[in-house]
Amino acid sequence: MPPKVDYSVYLVTDPTLAILGPGRTVVEVVAAAFGNKTTPSSSNELPHVGIVQLRDKDADARTMLATLAELHSYTGPAGSPLLVNDRVDVAVAAMSRGHCEGVHLGQDDIDVATARKMLGPDAIIGVTASTVDEAVTACRDGADYLGLGTVFATPTKTNTKHVVGTAGIQRMLQAMTAAGFGHVPTVCIGGVNASNARRVVFQSGFDGRDGQAAKALDGVAVVSAIMGVADPGEAAATLAEQVRLGKTQGPTGFYRALTTPFESYSTLSTPPTSSAIQRILQALHETTPLSHNMTNLVVQNIAANVALAVGASPIMSNSGTEAADLARLPGSALVINMGTSTPESLANYVKAIGAYNAAGRPVVFDPVGAGATAVRRAAVRTILAAGYLDVIKGNEGEIQTVYLSGLSEEEVAAEPAGLAQQRGVDGSNSLDTEARIRLVRRLAAREKCVVVLTGAVDYVSDSRGARVVAVEDGHPMLGQVTGTGCSLGTTISATVAAAATLRDSSDSEGIDTFTAVLAGMVLYERAAVRAATLPSVKGPGTFVPAFLDELSACRRAAAAGDMQWLESQK
Ligand SMILES: *[C@@H]1O[C@H](CO)[C@@H](O)[C@H](O)[C@H]1NC(C)=O
Ligand SMILES: *[C@@H]1O[C@H](CO)[C@@H](O)[C@H](O)[C@H]1NC(C)=O
Ligand SMILES: *[C@@H]1O[C@H](CO)[C@@H](O)[C@H](O)[C@H]1NC(C)=O
Numbered sequence: 001m002p003p004k005v006d007y008s009v010y011l012v013t014d015p016t017l018a019i020l021g022p023g024r025t026v027v028e029v030v031a032a033a034f035g036n037k038t039t040p041s042s043s044n045e046l047p048h049v050g051i052v053q054l055r056d057k058d059a060d061a062r063t064m065l066a067t068l069a070e071l072h073s074y075t076g077p078a079g080s081p082l083l084v085n086d087r088v089d090v091a092v093a094a095m096s097r098g099h100c101e102g103v104h105l106g107q108d109d110i111d112v113a114t115a116r117k118m119l120g121p122d123a124i125i126g127v128t129a130s131t132v133d134e135a136v137t138a139c140r141d142g143a144d145y146l147g148l149g150t151v152f153a154t155p156t157k158t159n160t161k162h163v164v165g166t167a168g169i170q171r172m173l174q175a176m177t178a179a180g181f182g183h184v185p186t187v188c189i190g191g192v193n194a195s196n197a198r199r200v201v202f203q204s205g206f207d208g209r210d211g212q213a214a215k216a217l218d219g220v221a222v223v224s225a226i227m228g229v230a231d232p233g234e235a236a237a238t239l240a241e242q243v244r245l246g247k248t249q250g251p252t253g254f255y256r257a258l259t260t261p262f263e264s265y266s267t268l269s270t271p272p273t274s275s276a277i278q279r280i281l282q283a284l285h286e287t288t289p290l291s292h293n294m295t296n297l298v299v300q301n302i303a304a305n306v307a308l309a310v311g312a313s314p315i316m317s318n319s320g321t322e323a324a325d326l327a328r329l330p331g332s333a334l335v336i337n338m339g340t341s342t343p344e345s346l347a348n349y350v351k352a353i354g355a356y357n358a359a360g361r362p363v364v365f366d367p368v369g370a371g372a373t374a375v376r377r378a379a380v381r382t383i384l385a386a387g388y389l390d391v392i393k394g395n396e397g398e399i400q401t402v403y404l405s406g407l408s409e410e411e412v413a414a415e416p417a418g419l420a421q422q423r424g425v426d427g428s429n430s431l432d433t434e435a436r437i438r439l440v441r442r443l444a445a446r447e448k449c450v451v452v453l454t455g456a457v458d459y460v461s462d463s464r465g466a467r468v469v470a471v472e473d474g475h476p477m478l479g480q481v482t483g484t485g486c487s488l489g490t491t492i493s494a495t496v497a498a499a500a501t502l503r504d505s506s507d508s509e510g511i512d513t514f515t516a517v518l519a520g521m522v523l524y525e526r527a528a529v530r531a532a533t534l535p536s537v538k539g540p541g542t543f544v545p546a547f548l549d550e551l552s553a554c555r556r557a558a559a560a561g562d563m564q565w566l567e568s569q570k
Helices: 026-033 061-078 088-096 112-119 132-140 165-178 197-204 232-248 274-287 300-310 320-327 343-359 374-386 396-404 409-414 433-447 476-480 484-502 513-532 540-559
Strands: 009-012 051-054 082-085 102-105 124-129 145-149 186-189 219-222 290-294 313-316 332-337 363-366 391-395 450-454 458-461 468-471
Touching (some): 009 232, 026 232, 051 061, 082 088, 088 112, 132 145, 132 165, 145 165, 165 186, 165 197, 165 374, 186 197, 219 232, 274 484, 300 313, 300 484, 300 513, 363 484, 374 396, 391 396, 396 433, 396 450, 433 450, 433 458, 433 468, 450 513, 468 513, 476 540
Parallel strands (some): 082 102, 124 145, 145 186, 186 219, 363 391, 391 450
Antiparallel strands (some): 450 458
């Protein structure tokens, strides 16, 4: 039996000058990652790098053997296995000298069974998998662990054919548990570093569904994030901590794991109590959260007025650089409204998502018109890869596009008709109720975030796809005014930011992103009904000011503990 391994931080070496930097050798960097120690640590402290793989596509066998001997003087005393990439022959020779513990195989290398015969039962044999079939086959063949990827496109590997994102990693984990290989450890690889490891580990995990057991990643494999930094030891320690947080606490400071047990697919859960909603609206009233919009210019006026009416402080900035400062302000939340996106605005969105994730503040993604063009679909993929989105909100066509943009070509083809259809910005309905509920649940479970599908009835799923609430309120008058969809996004960002300020208070029972989103929606939709049914409102022109008044009045009432406006709901 191979030894037990800590896969949390898996270091893959690379001798490329572009990564290593001038004047450094692979051995020096690996040594630094192990604190330059060649004797076992006297304390019980574990090394931050749990396993190392020597990857050097161009080296000859003799050079590799010499390097392995040097590397093993650091990995050996630390108890971290040292493997060789691709070369089973080198592994055999190095193992016979006690300088190596196994091999890592790509899909084009010698097969696992043959490698096992050559290396023996104690060798660690790992396999790279990029598809569900490759993952399950490697497990059947007896791989000791799998390297799943590529997560993100990276400069280290020029072959980006297999960029699968966290959604692709999650599918492979799901397939492994379905095939009975939940016990085989996995790491992901490709573009993972200290800034994304936490959310990648969290989002890639399969939470279990329909009787299938859950399966999470055991860790991350990195090249540049350790080989290419000034202090490899510190980088390894940071990565280990980020992986631990991803496994135990979720993607960002604000995220709060839900404890609700998983329910069956067709049930609609009961909405949260008006007491939780009241506390969130009161926090909104008291804290005046900053709603940071990155958006197009089409519908500015109403969204800004809505933000003010619900008690938020709107700020408009499309600069990614400025986002880092805004993200640090207490109570801030980011709304990304993809309406008219250019390559430049996309780069700014990516920067801003990174900044809000790093600050642990919420991000709301409103993929306006997502399905309309190939450029917009590509933009959705870029945004999904950029970081953790706390809430994704859109109409049916938009949510479908976001869902499909995380699937492989084959999976898109296998989706039931209707779900796979690419649709435009108009948002006309085509899915039946059951299909809509399935869509929000699947996207929520995959991205691990709250998903809102707007329509005549809105469906909101929690971040596990476990609870779905139908919000059947609002008024057709909302559809006769431009910008009301976008300003719902602004309202949601405000309630989510307000809920974030309650997170660490003693009053945080029952407060999470899901409840906060629902608080924003019921405030918005109830205010619309109340305004539209006033005798003084004759049409869209008189509706807007009355709507703003009602938003403000309902929010103030809630802050004073009066929730009658909500209870008057039909
Ligand atoms: C390891 O050695 C390198 C020089 O080779 C040095 O720069 C680094 O600070 C050392 N690290 C530790 C933790 O001692
Ligand atoms: C981390 O990786 C992501 C994706 O590969 C990249 O966009 C980002 O710049 C990296 N961050 C750092 C600090 O290297
Ligand atoms: C806020 O966001 C909306 C869209 O979500 C946008 O239309 C509006 O211009 C923004 N307002 C301000 C003041 O930033």
